[in-house]
Amino acid sequence: MKFVLEVTVDDGAVARDRAAELERILRYWGGNLRHYALEPGDGSAVHDSAYQEVGAWRVVES
Template sequence: MKFVLEVTVDEDAPARDRAGELGRILRYWGGNLHHYALEPGDGSAVYDAAYQEVGAWRVVSS
């Protein structure tokens, strides 16, 4: 299987803020990993701290 995570971060934000937001997204997703079967076809939207959709993850066949 292949896990794909795509997130768009604010290019105008300082690098520290971008890294912080991406870290928060990864921690949140990682903490909820047990809720997913992680089989091809699984996926979900990814949201930032302001609950704005900023990307998505998906599982595909490798």
């Protein structure tokens, strides 16, 4: 399996403070990780602090 996290960092809140927004995204994702089986097909949208969708994560076959 492969875990893929893609975040666009050139628009919105992420563009204003990339490090802080990515830190927040990773912290939020990590806190919710236990709610997923982490099997191929699992995934979810990723949002910045302004609740705008800036990417997604997914689990795929490697």
